[in-house]
Amino acid sequence: MSEPEQQQHTARPKQLGDVPISILDLASITTGSTAAVSLRHTLDLAQHAEKWGYHRYWLAEHHNMPGVASSATSVVIGYVAGGTSTIRVGSGGIMLPNHAPLVIAEQFGTLESLYPGRIDLGLGRAPGSDQLTARALRRGPGSDGQDFPDRLGELRTYFNPISGSSMRVRAIPGEGLHIPIWLLGSSGFSAQLAAQLGLPFAFASHFAPDFLLQALDLYRSYFRPSEELANPHAMIGVNVICADTDEEAERLATSAYQQFLNIIRGRTGQLQPPVDNMEELWSIQERAIVKGQLSFSAIGSPKTVRAQLEQFQQMTNADEIIVASAIYDHDARLRSYELLADITGIKPQA
Template sequence: MGKTLKDIKFSVLDLAPIKEGSNATESFKNSLELARHVEKWGYNRYWVAEHHSMPGIASSATSVLIGYIAGGTSKIRVGSGGIMLPNHSPLVIAEQFGTLESMYPNRIDLGLGRAPGSDQLTARALRRYPSDGNDFPELVEELSTYLKSHEETRLSVRAIPGEGLAIPIWLLGSSDFSARLAGSLGLPFAFASHFSPDYTVPALNTYYNSFTPSDKLKQPYAMVGVNIIAADTDERAEFLATSSQQQFLSLIRNTPTQLKPPVPNMEALWTTYEKSIVQKQLKASIIGSEETVARKLQAFLDETQADEIIINTQVYSQTDRLRSYEIVKKIVM
């Protein structure tokens, strides 16, 4: 018998959107307000994502934002979805998350990705040296070693705070590379179905087939990201979704913008070719009323058999964003 929506956990992925006509200060206030609401509603974790040089995303200093969210909440897990590890020294990330875990014990997650979270010019400014992500396994191993106890490693260079702390490490991916690595290391895996839907099931199968039990995890554990925009009617949800569509349209045009207000009709904004690209990238999105979302979300779970689903809701109005997560809460909790 397959899983039902009440069998699994649900979490929140926040890109800290900067709305057109607004700023990062308001974005962070909105993120904290959302975190407090979803904590009250019973969501499991609240993750923020590392992106750089994007006018519509405020979560570039990801560790700092995690501390802000964790400090303003009391029990929900808070973490990175993810830290793009090739952008950073593993020692620095070990210290940052060791600091966060010391401040907010047993509440911090460390999700790691291998992409730059930006364009190549920005990646060059961040990294100072070229990287194709192939050294990601070595970086993960180095970071993991810094978090082990000093008695176990006897490292000359130590992560303080950090060493000896039980900070859960997740690997994130939009292909099978990190799926295979997470499986071989016995780590939990999170897949970015919200922007890479075609690879979801193949990547999950790769993870399950390559999984080797570890001292961190005895059975595979997979979380899948999905875009959900829920509203009181299907028509209202479809209208709200045009903000996300405009955001992806700006990305494929290589002209990223702040999150724009919804529009009555996208046809005037995109070409047929652009429409096909955006719709392909967002085809796993779940948009609609409570009844529609419930049906489509169960179908998504039937397909993925995920252990947890993490939800991204990119809409212009904070009121509409809160309402969307509230509707999902009614469905699944």
């Protein structure tokens, strides 16, 4: 995008209480448990989240990961939407290089037909898997994300055919339905593409925070108003682990630390229970890497978490915050989200 196309947008800074709070769920499978239990916990959390006033409930596509139960993301979205009544449900996200755009248009057209006005389609361009898994997904050599803009254009055309065209392939259901499309990313590519198309943008700062401020600046500076949005709408990801005391929250957070430690060691596995001392598990260098990747985390008592979230909000002026919480115990995860709802001032459902 050339410099003359740059758009400037000014708005008063948003306070924490001004922005909707949403949930990103990976449907984590804990050690010794099963995907079936994980999915029941997902629905239970979504039902509580709806009651507490959370805005969206998103699920993420990951494959070949023993600790993630949301690989069939559209199916899980239908399960959650069917068990709730008002909260928006969607993908955070669908990895479009893994799928034919027609299939995604039909799947989300079906979801929107079943649960009208409640479905979001968040899209990512990363493959989200290793090469062996990529081959198992039947992706060809060109499906590496480089053709993401073309795939996105094809997908959007299935929902909104070009006037006067005689499309021989149509998405039924899907055609003519309004399903909000979000672009997700951790770099400038999706930020600029979302700006160019006038779409909402979500940054994966909960695990890749380094380019966050630059990406938000690109998105806001180059945003072009569209039929979807008159002004840019940026959402940031934050890890939140809230408990009654700082000490309890820090102990709960060791499950997330172990999860990311295994990732940087090239391992995958189920979510581990908390430990008393992480220093016995990681080196100084590994600790620095994990803490860096999780730097957009609010961990502690309600007072501590609120102060951290206010700091992130001041830094980014986000329009929305989506929260991930890798907490081993389901009741502790529910408690964390209940405390978060209280300290952020979101409105419980009447």
